[in-house]
Amino acid sequence: MSPADKPQGFKRMRHRPVSQQTRRHYSVGTTNTMKARPKRSAEIQPASETEIYRLVAENVADIICVLDLNLRVTYLSPSVTHLLGYAVEEGLGQYWDQWIDVALTPDCAAIVGKAFRDMVASLNQGHEDVFKSWTTELEFIRKDGSTLWTESKATVLRSLEGRPIGFIGIVRDITERKRTEEVLKRSESQLRLLSQRIIEVQEEERARIARELHDQLGQELVALKIELVSLAERLAGVPPLRDRARAMLDLVERLDATSHRIAVSLRPEILDELGLVKAIQWYAEDFERRSGISCPVEAPVDEPILPRQTATCAYRILQEALTNVWKHSGASQAKIRITASDNMVSVSVSDDGVGLDLKRFPDTPSLGLLGMRERASLAGGRISIRRNRGKGLRVVAHLPVNTAQADTAATAMV
Numbered sequence: 063m064s065p066a067d068k069p070q071g072f073k074r075m076r077h078r079p080v081s082q083q084t085r086r087h088y089s090v091g092t093t094n095t096m097k098a099r100p101k102r103s104a105e106i107q108p109a110s111e112t113e114i115y116r117l118v119a120e121n122v123a124d125i126i127c128v129l130d131l132n133l134r135v136t137y138l139s140p141s142v143t144h145l146l147g148y149a150v151e152e153g154l155g156q157y158w159d160q161w162i163d164v165a166l167t168p169d170c171a172a173i174v175g176k177a178f179r180d181m182v183a184s185l186n187q188g189h190e191d192v193f194k195s196w197t198t199e200l201e202f203i204r205k206d207g208s209t210l211w212t213e214s215k216a217t218v219l220r221s222l223e224g225r226p227i228g229f230i231g232i233v234r235d236i237t238e239r240k241r242t243e244e245v246l247k248r249s250e251s252q253l254r255l256l257s258q259r260i261i262e263v264q265e266e267e268r269a270r271i272a273r274e275l276h277d278q279l280g281q282e283l284v285a286l287k288i289e290l291v292s293l294a295e296r297l298a299g300v301p302p303l304r305d306r307a308r309a310m311l312d313l314v315e316r317l318d319a320t321s322h323r324i325a326v327s328l329r330p331e332i333l334d335e336l337g338l339v340k341a342i343q344w345y346a347e348d349f350e351r352r353s354g355i356s357c358p359v360e361a362p363v364d365e366p367i368l369p370r371q372t373a374t375c376a377y378r379i380l381q382e383a384l385t386n387v388w389k390h391s392g393a394s395q396a397k398i399r400i401t402a403s404d405n406m407v408s409v410s411v412s413d414d415g416v417g418l419d420l421k422r423f424p425d426t427p428s429l430g431l432l433g434m435r436e437r438a439s440l441a442g443g444r445i446s447i448r449r450n451r452g453k454g455l456r457v458v459a460h461l462p463v464n465t466a467q468a469d470t471a472a473t474a475m476v
């Protein structure tokens with residue numbers, strides 16, 4: 063296709079101050095000012111389309127730019143001065159593919175250069191419909207050297223017969239949007255750090271209380287039991303007092319069992335000592351006994367070797383999933399399945415209960431499921447919640463085992 067030899071664009075290229083343009087608009091082709099008496103409406107000629115488009119182009123904040131097929135700038139709206147600091151005359155008549163190296167950061171210049179070359183090549187090969195329009199974010203360099211983020215759109219410009227004759231480009235300042243995105247990204251990452259730290263502190267605190275209960279309270283209760291046994295023996299001859307001492311001994315034993323149960327629920331030693339599979343099997347048995355919901359566990363024979371934070375994360379997710387089964391599902395069974403490969407461990411809980419309307423689900427603020435998601439993502443993994451085959455719900459935690467991955471995602475989860 064032969065390149066267009068005539069510059070294309072709006073007929074009137076000269077830039078006038080807005081006040082003059084406005085006056086022209088109202089004075090409808092006369093040089094009189096607003097003071098001139100308006101003519102009767104029947105005599106008023108409508109403004110030409112060219113005039114309307116010129117006024118629009120000259121009054122919008124976006125830069126509007128027209129190129130011919132040789133990529134020569136044939137029209138440039140005056141906002142180029144406000145946004146980029148160049149006078150219209152500096153850009154007019156220039157070849158865009160030379161100008162982009164000056165006006166765009168190197169990365170963006172490369173993207174735009176290639177896009178325009180491809181467009182022209184496609185048009186020259188007769189693929190006229192290939193590029194209808196093209197929108198991207200581009201970083202411009204102002205005349206003073208500062209930079210400006212824009213959303214830029216290029217569209218093929220066609221003659222009345224539909225022949226491509228050039229391009230029209232619209233460049234919009236998106237500095238504010240970019241700034242807001244940056245602020246959002248920053249606050250999102252701060253929130254992630256905060257929730258990571260909260261989980262970390264919560265785990266540390268649980269472990270500390272569990273240790274205190276076991277080491278301190280546990281030891282003291284044992285000492286108390288020894289004392290009560292000896293007291294009961296000495297009171298053998300005084301049955302009413304001996305029975306009271308025995309009743310106290312029963313009470314202390316119950317207290318010991320309660321403190322042990324609390325310690326274990328805070329942080330099961332078994333998780334640290336025997337690993338995730340054993341801890342889950344133990345928890346499932348306990349859950350089955352307490353809830354009456356059958357809880358079979360399918361797990362690898364060999365205990366997978368997991369970083370401590372991954373094991374804790376999987377265990378906590380399982381606890382929440384089983385608590386949910388008990389609280390919400392009305393299920394009679396919750397199957398647990400643990401699978402492990404070299405780089406991934408998955409724990410799934412499938413119940414046969416009422417299930418959940420997953421379409422409505424994202425609107426419901428629910429801390430338990432949110433917490434599971436957060437824990438999994440801090441450990442570099444994810445949670446999937448699906449309708450169970452048959453009925454009920456299936457919650458699966460997929461967690462990476464690769465220590466480096468888990469470490470960067472959740473350095474401090476204990």
Ligand SMILES: Nc1ncnc2c1ncn2[C@@H]1O[C@H](COP(=O)(O)OP(=O)(O)O)[C@@H](O)[C@H]1O
Nearest residue numbers: 386387390391415417418428429430431432455
């Ligand atoms: N296994 C399940 N079966 C049915 N509904 C469930 C199940 N797990 C969660 N849900 C639903 O999802 C909601 C959110 O759960 P969750 O975030 O743990 O909050 P909470 O348990 O505090 O209500 C629950 O209120 C319940 O309606």
Ligand SMILES: [Mg+2]
Nearest residue numbers: 385386430431
């Ligand atoms: Mg819950």
